[in-house]
Amino acid sequence: VLILAVESSCDETAAAVVKNGLDVLSNIVASQIDLHRKYGGVVPEIASRKHLELINPVIEEALQTARVTYDQIDGVAATYGPGLVGGLLVGLSAAKALAYVLHKPFIGVNHIAGHIYANFISNPQIEPPVVCLTISGGHTDLLYFKELGDYQILGRSRDDAAGEAFDKIARVLEIGYPGGPAVEKISKEGDPVAVDFPRPFINEDNYDFSFSGLKTAVINYIHNQKQKGKKLHIPDIAASFQQAVIDVLLNKVMKAVQEREVKSVILSGGVAANKTLRQQLSMALAEKDLPLYTPLLKLCTDNAAMIGAAAYYQYQKGDFAPFSLGAAANLSLK
Numbered sequence: 001v002l003i004l005a006v007e008s009s010c011d012e013t014a015a016a017v018v019k020n021g022l023d024v025l026s027n028i029v030a031s032q033i034d035l036h037r038k039y040g041g042v043v044p045e046i047a048s049r050k051h052l053e054l055i056n057p058v059i060e061e062a063l064q065t066a067r068v069t070y071d072q073i074d075g076v077a078a079t080y081g082p083g084l085v086g087g088l089l090v091g092l093s094a095a096k097a098l099a100y101v102l103h104k105p106f107i108g109v110n111h112i113a114g115h116i117y118a119n120f121i122s123n124p125q126i127e128p129p130v131v132c133l134t135i136s137g138g139h140t141d142l143l144y145f146k147e148l149g150d151y152q153i154l155g156r157s158r159d160d161a162a163g164e165a166f167d168k169i170a171r172v173l174e175i176g177y178p179g180g181p182a183v184e185k186i187s188k189e190g191d192p193v194a195v196d197f198p199r200p201f202i203n204e205d206n207y208d209f210s211f212s213g214l215k216t217a218v219i220n221y222i223h224n225q226k227q228k229g230k231k232l233h234i235p236d237i238a239a240s241f242q243q244a245v246i247d248v249l250l251n252k253v254m255k256a257v258q259e260r261e262v263k264s265v266i267l268s269g270g271v272a273a274n275k276t277l278r279q280q281l282s283m284a285l286a287e288k289d290l291p292l293y294t295p296l297l298k299l300c301t302d303n304a305a306m307i308g309a310a311a312y313y314q315y316q317k318g319d320f321a322p323f324s325l326g327a328a329a330n331l332s333l334k
């Protein structure tokens with residue numbers, strides 16, 4: 001089964017051709033990072049215009065790279081939420097139009113499900129039951145999969161997402177955009193125990209997260225140091241902040257694997273690209289003889305291959321969408 005998939009929920013215009021949910025024949029990502037850098041974040045209006053410009057060439061390139069023609073495609077998929085409504089509409093309309101003229105099923109995919117399914121491309125050997133931590137720019141969700149198609153939400157962030165916290169702290173520290181990779185890089189030169197930032201919710205008996213208090217603590221710390229006339233040691237602050245985030249994430253994952261029957265743990269979303277987190281979590285899990293699976297780095301952040309993988313499982317169930325399917329900016333996992 002060949003799926004042509006489109007992703008345009010944020011600031012990457014992406015298209016991919018994926019065979020049977022596993023084989024990525026092409027994965028084209030046109031990132032707008034450079035365009036938004038000077039604003040320190042994604043500007044929705046600029047993003048949707050750029051998507052409009054790029055969507056057709058990116059789809060063409062995905063087909064050409066895969067050496068596949070339009071009539072070989074079995075289904076056309078697009079992200080319909082969550083994300084920025086203008087961007088979503090561009091990808092969704094392009095995918096619907098293609099499905100319509102090709103007389104092929106149209107599949108609407110939840111972007112967060114896509115992040116999760118990126119794992120199955122990279123690690124087809126994953127065995128349920130699985131604990132899955134999804135950590136991205138807009139989401140921090142801890143999920144439990146009894147079977148691969150059947151999950152339960154254990155907990156989520158009550159305020160900021162993990163990636164959002166990285167992005168905001170990077171902005172305050174003025175170390176670059178996007179924030180996650182910038183914090184990770186500069187943290188290598190810092191001491192993670194230099195500043196004792198709070199670990200919100202770490203000992204609470206639930207699977208929820210909160211990162212806005214940690215963000216405020218970092219901002220207050222910077223402010224106080226400046227007032228005292230002290231020089232800021234940016235690598236130490238970044239490393240200490242990063243460690244506080246990792247400690248909380250790690251703690252909740254370990255709580256979940258202790259309280260449930262689990263065969264493996266998977267990470268997904270942009271923050272899953274963080275190597276320090278990957279290392280610490282896989283070491284903690286190794287003590288319990290549990291493997292940690294992560295998507296390939298380029299499949300962690302936004303891409304269309306992950307949408308094509310999720311769409312394949314929907315295709316198999318006959319879970320097709322009508323052409324009336326609209327963009328759902330606040331779509332959540334059910």
Ligand code: ATP
Nearest residue numbers: 136137138139163179180181269270271273274302
């Ligand atoms: P969502 O998927 O929730 O709609 P999004 O699509 O914007 O949000 P992703 O593309 O999955 O999010 O991930 C981007 C986020 O990942 C950003 O917040 C970015 O800072 C963060 N990120 C990327 N690389 C790293 C890293 N190495 N360490 C920490 N965070 C990272």
Ligand code: MG
Nearest residue numbers: 010011012302
């Ligand atoms: Mg992005």
Ligand code: FE
Nearest residue numbers: 111136301302
């Ligand atoms: Fe994403």
